Amino acid sequence: MMRYLPIAVFIALAVLLFVGLGLDPKQVPSPLIDKPAPPFNLPELRDPTQRVDNKALLGTPYLLNVWGSWCPACRDEHPVVVEFARRHHLTVIGLNWKDDPATAMQWLQRFGDPYSAIAVDADGRTAIDYGVYGAPETFLIDAQGIIRYKKIGPLTPDDFEREVLPRIGVKS
Amino acid sequence: MIRTCLLWCLLCFSAAAFALDPMPFKDRDEELRFQDITRELRCLVCQNQNIADSNADLARDLRLEVFEMMREGKSDDEIKTFMTERYGDFVLYRPPMKPSTWLLWFGPFLVLLAGGFLLIRHIRGRQRARAEATSTAATPSTGPDDPNEMIP
Numbered sequence: 001m002m003r004y005l006p007i008a009v010f011i012a013l014a015v016l017l018f019v020g021l022g023l024d025p026k027q028v029p030s031p032l033i034d035k036p037a038p039p040f041n042l043p044e045l046r047d048p049t050q051r052v053d054n055k056a057l058l059g060t061p062y063l064l065n066v067w068g069s070w071c072p073a074c075r076d077e078h079p080v081v082v083e084f085a086r087r088h089h090l091t092v093i094g095l096n097w098k099d100d101p102a103t104a105m106q107w108l109q110r111f112g113d114p115y116s117a118i119a120v121d122a123d124g125r126t127a128i129d130y131g132v133y134g135a136p137e138t139f140l141i142d143a144q145g146i147i148r149y150k151k152i153g154p155l156t157p158d159d160f161e162r163e164v165l166p167r168i169g170v171k172s
Numbered sequence: 173m174i175r176t177c178l179l180w181c182l183l184c185f186s187a188a189a190f191a192l193d194p195m196p197f198k199d200r201d202e203e204l205r206f207q208d209i210t211r212e213l214r215c216l217v218c219q220n221q222n223i224a225d226s227n228a229d230l231a232r233d234l235r236l237e238v239f240e241m242m243r244e245g246k247s248d249d250e251i252k253t254f255m256t257e258r259y260g261d262f263v264l265y266r267p268p269m270k271p272s273t274w275l276l277w278f279g280p281f282l283v284l285l286a287g288g289f290l291l292i293r294h295i296r297g298r299q300r301a302r303a304e305a306t307s308t309a310a311t312p313s314t315g316p317d318d319p320n321e322m323i324p
Contacts (some may be wrong), residue, residue: 005290025219026219028216028259028260028262029260029262030260031256031257031258031259031260031261032258098229123233124229124230124233128233128234128237128258129258130258131258131259131260133216133217133230133259134216134217
């Protein structure tokens with residue numbers, strides 16, 4: 001029994017480290033899941049005289065998509081968001097994070113604009129409230145204003161099919 | 173994404189080359205307190221750095237946030253709570269003591285204890301074997317297949 005102990009310890013450690021290899025340190029789980037979405041009231045990108053207030057969004061589930069025209073991964077993700085928003089009539093709110101409004105507008109003209117509203121987070125304060133540490137990041141917020149899911153990095157069709165649509169009761 | 177991270181991390185390594193944005197501190201005490209707090213907080217962009225050293229854009233925003241909270245008279249704990257509510261315990265370089273982190277805090281000591289226990293058992297076992305060996309060697313051999321039989 002004792003003879004096999006060192007090999008058993010070694011195997012246990014090897015398994016532990018092997019599992020560790022598969023974890024992505026870039027994916028930090030959000031403490032905000034199942035908590036109310038932090039309030040924001042920000043200017044609308046396409047019409048700065050208007051405000052985007054997330055209290056007004058209660059009653060329908062929506063995606064809050066954090067993006068910037070300076071972010072290459074957002075460009076990769078964008079066609080997927082455009083496609084799923086159109087196909088399933090999803091409400092997608094943009095959070096334009098520390099971006100130049102003029103460049104952001106050009107970006108939307110070039111790549112499409114799936115957003116029902118776009119809040120301008122010029123100083124990054126709202127992004128900090130949401131625990132954003134990179135772009136793109138997307139939150140799924142339910143009709144009661146509770147954050148139900150967060151995706152760090154570009155949304156894929158798979159994420160929509162498996163995570164987003166089931167949570168809002170849409171049959172894909 | 174990966175390229176941006178690599179670029180950041182390369183930039184982070186050259187941190188010594190340029191000073192970070194200075195804050196308008198009232199006095200030396202405030203500056204020291206600011207450094208203490210920001211050193212305890214991990215930068216999520218460059219994960220092996222704290223926000224005191226990191227040149228990531230987000231780290232700069234968070235430094236400003238810490239500075240403003242200090243000016244509002246918030247305590248160190250309040251500032252750390254603000255950060256963990258948004259980014260999780262991962263932002264703290266010193267993880268909090270709670271059931272889910274007990275293993276993290278006490279695991280190494282448990283391993284040390286277990287190792288010590290096994291070592292003592294092993295030494296005692298050898299002593300016993302040696303004692304048995306000397307006692308059996310002193311008595312005439314019990315049979316031809318006794319492993320402890322002395323060669324005359």
